[in-house]
Amino acid sequence: MLAGFLKRWMPQGIYGRAALILLLPVLTLQLVVSVVFIQRHFEGVTAQMTRNVLIETRYLVDRLDAAETLAAAGLAGAQLGQALQIDVLVPAPGPGADLRAFWDLSGRVVVETLQDGLPGLRNIDLVSNHREVRMVVDTAQGPVELRVPRGRVSASNPHQLLVLMISTGILMTWISFVFLRNQLRPIRRLARAADAFGKGRHVPYRVAGAAEVRQAGAAFLDMRARIERQIEQRTLMLSGVSHDLRTPLTRMKLALSMMEETEETRDMLRDVGDMQRLVDEFLSFARSDALDDMVPTDLSALVRRVIEDAARAGHTVNLETSVETGSILLRPQAVTRALENLLGNAVRYGTCAVVRLERLPHAVRLRVEDDGPGIPAARREDALKPFSRLDPARNQNHTAGVGLGLAIASDIARKHGGRLVLGDSTRLGGLRADLELAI
Ligand SMILES: Nc1ncnc2c1ncn2[C@@H]1O[C@H](COP(=O)(O)OP(=O)(O)OP(=O)(O)O)[C@@H](O)[C@H]1O
Ligand SMILES: [Mg+2]
Known part of the structure; x- marks a missing residue:
């Protein structure tokens, strides 16, 4: 208690x-x-x-x-x-x-x-x-x-002693607080740098302060450098491989289209087309890290734009409620992509989607609900993994996806200090995807 x-x-x-x-x-x-x-x-x-x-x-x-x-x-x-x-x-x-x-x-x-x-x-x-x-x-x-x-x-003057004691106490407390503040400042800076890095921002940080704080600071810098190097290497490798695969694929496509058209060549052409799409997806997944920088963006306007685009493409997508978020620091292209992926899933696995933009205490939440079959609770974690496609039977009737849409959206949410949470839509009966972005 x-x-x-x-x-x-x-x-x-x-x-x-x-x-x-x-x-x-x-x-x-x-x-x-x-x-x-x-x-x-x-x-x-x-x-x-x-x-x-x-x-x-x-x-x-x-x-x-x-x-x-x-x-x-x-x-x-x-x-x-x-x-x-x-x-x-x-x-x-x-x-x-x-x-x-x-x-x-x-x-x-x-x-x-x-x-x-x-x-x-x-x-x-x-x-x-x-x-x-x-x-x-x-x-x-x-x-x-x-x-x-x-x-x-x-x-x-019996109060003289009291006055003396209190004033000396105040003075000494103030002096020690000034010293203490200088000791605490490096800890605050480290916390801020770590917090920003978690949200995908790189703020300058210099090691300072007492030995233990310096040690933690140096460890943080090492860790940050290693993670950044790894991301860079992964991006380079993935984009290198996918890029190099494009040329032979184009060549194969060309060669196939020159050949006499038979059942077999048609199948092969479709396969090559699928591979090409896969390679493109790879490429954009690999590049999603380097997609764009954090800039002040009007999120509500961005959401409206994405929904209008989806509606223009013939999908039933409605914006149900929306708060005016004003200017928020985020990566506009990445967030657009994440929302497009969620809407794409909603209309691919269901028939219509409803979007809400809400404000949480320290975040904004983009909620996409659909009337599809949803994802059972036990499979939600799998669905967020890259290249995971659930239940092949369910996907048969649809154009084959790669299994990256949710992984990319989740990655983008994390880079904004947020997360992607899947649940059941009580209103439409399908999937409810909450994209939360820290502000
Ligand atoms: N709205 C939804 N309703 C029902 N199932 C869904 C929904 N969204 C995703 N899923 C399931 O989760 C799996 C993973 O989704 P994800 O978006 O990552 O990949 P995809 O849609 O199959 O391919 P991609 O988006 O890369 O073209 C899907 O294969 C599908 O089975
Ligand atoms: Mg998808």
């Missing part, structure tokens, strides 16, 4: 987590120290100082009580008060009231200590003058007001 709670509420990014790891102990420490230690410490000091003043005040009040007249009390108060640093106002100028600011925590201790120890105390005023404690005390001659400097009853 705790793990789930932490997972939900922990910041997701590395900066947020680092800040939390950095701040949490510092804040907890400061809080505990200030509440438990400082608070108690200052309370103790304040109580002690107030008790000292209390002894003097009691002595002063005794002397005032002992005076015979009000004038004598005033004189005694003035003399003694000067010696004790207590201002004595005889008689008290006003009745006064208990006053203390709510944030004045040490004031609470002062008030409690004085109330406990001074019998004739009427009220204590800490607010009228922040630098003084004003008390109205009953004496034999009537109420008098005593004013004691605040510095004598509570430690001056």
Whole structure:
């Protein structure tokens, strides 16, 4: 439960987590120290100082009580008060009231200590003058007001330590965060480069940072170079072979058409035609990697165009819902090709197709549904593999395909950081192909 709670509420990014790891102990420490230690410490000091003043005040009040007249009390108060640093106002100028600011925590201790120890105390005023404690005390001659400097009853500036602690804490946290950010930046760059490469983009990346990050960065660069080299080699080889096969095939076709037309030559001509189509498919499959670059493209316009082309070719293809995607970074020719392949399948194995363009949180989804026989769940993975054609009986009536259409579409989706998902169309009963592209 705790793990789930932490997972939900922990910041997701590395900066947020680092800040939390950095701040949490510092804040907890400061809080505990200030509440438990400082608070108690200052309370103790304040109580002690107030008790000292209390002894003097009691002595002063005794002397005032002992005076015979009000004038004598005033004189005694003035003399003694000067010696004790207590201002004595005889008689008290006003009745006064208990006053203390709510944030004045040490004031609470002062008030409690004085109330406990001074019998004739009427009220204590800490607010009228922040630098003084004003008390109205009953004496034999009537109420008098005593004013004691605040510095004598509570430690001056008890908040200084807190302020110092917090400001130093903030400063140190900020400094360490700056350092930490410099350490985290290379990790973020590596993550961005790896993410972009996964989506088929090549962003410049330079190894930097701490030893471990450099190691991971160097490994990533090696891996990227190897994958790119392999793709290049595969493309070269496939296109080389298919290209070289074209010439002899054309020659064979020519030779066959020159020969006397018989059943056999007709069959051979058809075979050669099939081979030529296969070779062309090979060639375009091999080239699909080098097809085009990522450019900002209006996907909704692209989809409409492909559907219009299909409709013009005599197919029943409808665009049912479409969001306006605006400009998205993608490979327009590749996406066109993927959509054409899906539509081609839909009208080849079914009779009509419905297309939807929808927006997901971090992707767009092109959904193609048809009314054909669909593909059973167990065969879907196979259908996505290159050169795989399912169920020969089903395909017999149709013009022979190569088995590359879905493989190419899936490849293109992956190059856009997305995927091709096959499912059942609930509306039309055939196949549902979802081409998801990350944005
Ligand atoms: N919409 C669909 N409905 C039913 N089956 C399908 C559908 N799309 C594909 N399939 C099955 O999946 C197999 C693979 O499809 P894929 O598009 O990769 O190749 P293909 O259509 O046979 O040939 P190509 O597209 O290369 O001309 C097809 O042979 C077919 O059996
Ligand atoms: Mg196909």
